[in-house]
Amino acid sequence: QVKLLQSGAALVKPGASVKMSCKASGYTFTDYWVSWVKQSHGRSLEWIGEIYPNSGATKFNEKFKGKATLTVDKSPSTAYMELSRLTSEDSAIYYCGRRAYYGTNYFDYWGQGVMVTVSS
Amino acid sequence: DIVLTQSPALAVSLGQRATISCRASQSVSTSSYDFMHWYQQKPGQQPILFIYDAFNLPSSIPARFSGSGSGTDFTLTINPVQADDIATYYCQQSRELPLTFGSGTKLEIK
Numbered sequence: 001q002v003k004l005l006q007s008g009a010a011l012v013k014p015g016a017s018v019k020m021s022c023k024a025s026g027y028t029f030t031d032y033w034v035s036w037v038k039q040s041h042g043r044s045l046e047w048i049g050e051i052y053p054n055s056g057a058t059k060f061n062e063k064f065k066g067k068a069t070l071t072v073d074k075s076p077s078t079a080y081m082e083l084s085r086l087t088s089e090d091s092a093i094y095y096c097g098r099r100a101y102y103g104t105n106y107f108d109y110w111g112q113g114v115m116v117t118v119s120s
Numbered sequence: 121d122i123v124l125t126q127s128p129a130l131a132v133s134l135g136q137r138a139t140i141s142c143r144a145s146q147s148v149s150t151s152s153y154d155f156m157h158w159y160q161q162k163p164g165q166q167p168i169l170f171i172y173d174a175f176n177l178p179s180s181i182p183a184r185f186s187g188s189g190s191g192t193d194f195t196l197t198i199n200p201v202q203a204d205d206i207a208t209y210y211c212q213q214s215r216e217l218p219l220t221f222g223s224g225t226k227l228e229i230k
Contacts, residue, residue: 035219043223044210044221044222044223044224045167045210045212045221046221047218047219047220047221059217061217061218061219062218063218095166095167097167099214103153104153104154104155104157104172104173104214105155105214106157106169106172106173106212106214107157107159107167107169107212108169108172108178109169110166110167110168111166112165112166113166
């Protein structure tokens with residue numbers, strides 16, 4: 001079955017960067033967008049951006065341009081997101097999610113989330 | 121950006137109907153599709169897709185859930201509500217980028 005397995009929680013210092021992973025299985029990795037979504041404590045969901053593994057094409061929420069870098073490694077079917085120049089505002093849970101390339105592009109599968117804590 | 125507005129909370133009795141609404145700041149429908157989707161999220165868990173394209177249920181979702189609406193006004197209905205349905209429900213539009221989510225409606229037991 002489809003699974004998105006994310007890397008573990010991270011504690012990072014202000015000003016540093018963090019890179020997290022999302023390993024896909026159970027489907028053809030290159031056929032779907034991999035999106036990243038931020039959920040700050042007790043708050044709603046914000047779409048950061050996404051990458052299409054087949055071509056490496058990316059789309060971003062303007063708010064996160066310059067903050068997030070998205071990459072993929074087709075083998076072993078893993079997407080990565082790096083967040084730079086971290087501040088306390090970046091402390092949150094980050095989810096990866098799968099979206100179809102065609103159609104209405106809803107999120108049909110999600111990873112379990114990565115908790116990032118920014119603290120000195 | 122398309123803003124999605126949801127009521128923060130809804131209290132219902134077990135066995136009753138729950139109606140959760142989502143209003144978009146502009147239409148998220150075309151002549152062919154409704155680009156509105158609903159997710160359930162329980163504390164400490166990732167969101168789960170419950171409704172796509174306004175009214176379609178994934179195969180794993182119980183038939184007591186239903187969705188309706190078009191244009192700017194959409195509804196998720198649970199009938200009857202069961203204890204396992206207690207969660208926060210988010211609407212999400214994919215009509216245009218950036219993708220946006222509602223602020224979530226927390227379903228509570230009365």
